[in-house]
Amino acid sequence: MPAQHWPAPVAAAPVAATVALPGSKSVTNRALLLAALADGPGLVRQALRSRDADLMVAALQALGAGFEAVRESAAGVDWRVTPGPIVAGAQIDVGLAGTVMRFVPPVAALADGQVRFDGDAHARKRPMGPILDALRALGATVDNDALPFTIRGPLSGGEVTIDASGSSQFVSGLMLAAARFEKGVTIRHDGPPVPSQPHILMTVQMLRDAGVHVDDGEPDVWRVAPGPIAARETTVEPDLSNAAPFLAAAMVAGGSVSIPGWPLSTTQPGDALRRLLAEMGATVELTPTGTLTPTGTLTPTGTLTLTGTGAFNGIDADLRDESELAPTIAALAALAATPSRLRGIAHIRGHETNRLEALVTEINRLGGDAEETEDGLIVRPRALHGGVFHSYADHRMATAGAVIGLAVAGVEVENIATTGKTLPEFTRMWGEMLRGEVR
Helix, strand or coil, X not given: CCCCEXXXXXXXXXXXEECCCCECHHHHHHHHHHHHXXXXXXXXXXXXXXXXXXXXXXXXXXXXXXXXXXXXXXXXXXXXXXXXXXXCCCEEECCCCHHHHHHHHHHHCCCCCEEEEECCCHHHHCCCHHHHHHHHXXXXXXXXXXXXXXXXXXXXXXXXXXXXXXXXXXXXXXXXXXXXXXXXXXXXXCCCCCCCHHHHHHHHHHHHHCCCCEECCCCCEEEECCCCCCCCEEECCECCHHHHHHHHHHHHHCEEEEEEEEECCCCCHHHHHHHHHHHCCCEEEEEECCXXXXXXXXXXXXXXXXXXXXXXXXXXXXXXXHHHHHHHHHHHHHHCCCCEEEXXXXXXXXXXXXXXXXXXXXXXXXXXXXXXXXXXXXXXXXXXXXXXXXXXXXXXXXHHHHHXXXXXCCEEEECHHHHHHCCCCHHHHHHXXXXXXXX
């Protein structure tokens, strides 16, 4: 067996585990960027340490911000961030991180000079046109429509119309830096519905928490007023989307998995797991507990516990707002007792890989019956067999393979290390979960 193939462990017994998740990548990278643009030094607590988060830190450092790790633990890293003038001349590596490739260019456009962007080979295939065209319309110079590209500012802001139907990150990327533009920015969306709306709500809420005035009262229009971004202390929530494979394990193997620190109120799309997995037949309970922050503040959180029997049904679900959950839901659908239809996710063809094509290919490679539709997938029950499940350098494809491997002997996940994008210790956590260990 090639060294890069990870033998996915089969669940030999029902699980009984508590899994402590690291911080949200989406919240971490927004918080780091806002701290780098703030009006003074700030602190981002329990930030995720992963490839995507490290790429964001490196990009913001290259543009002039200072980062000091003041505390690091299993919960994450506490970054002290010192803003500085946005400087030109940087070479930014975005890796395969959508938040870096879409959020950092508007920041770079604040520099009086050129900034160069490039990334992994597949990153050059990911959609970038809407945000680059928007920056051009606002006054920046950009020499290409995809990676690699060079951007040159400065720009003063204003009003711009984009088609954000390919990614909500086009809207969030413009909003996050907009308060630093002389005129702020008004973004109008013109096109099919914007996916992943909870991520836009997350951006709006985090901007408001930092004292930025955002008007989102008109559908498909976001107005960000110019002004300071307040320096503050932020504590990053656990990554709820990364709970998906662990909660799915209790459905596949039977037993229960508990996730501590689950926020009682959140803009994270992963919170939809409570509803989606319950619809497939799991028992889901959120028990309020409260979490003590490093500063002694009690935050309203709970422990989410999912209990499964090893048998569950398929689902008919519109995942437009929770598309990052689609790989795990598709993996469960391949093991379910009844057919599933996942809708509203045409845009995930432009994610880390073409996720619709990849899911169909890999499920069918193991003997499954999956079919790509115009906006999603149909997955029908069929007995699966072992084989290589390719990850396509996509962390959520890799974890989907691990879920299937719980029930199907002989599944080998290619390049499991790609989970380091958002969950650097996935294989250790997976093994501890199956052994019932708590860390």
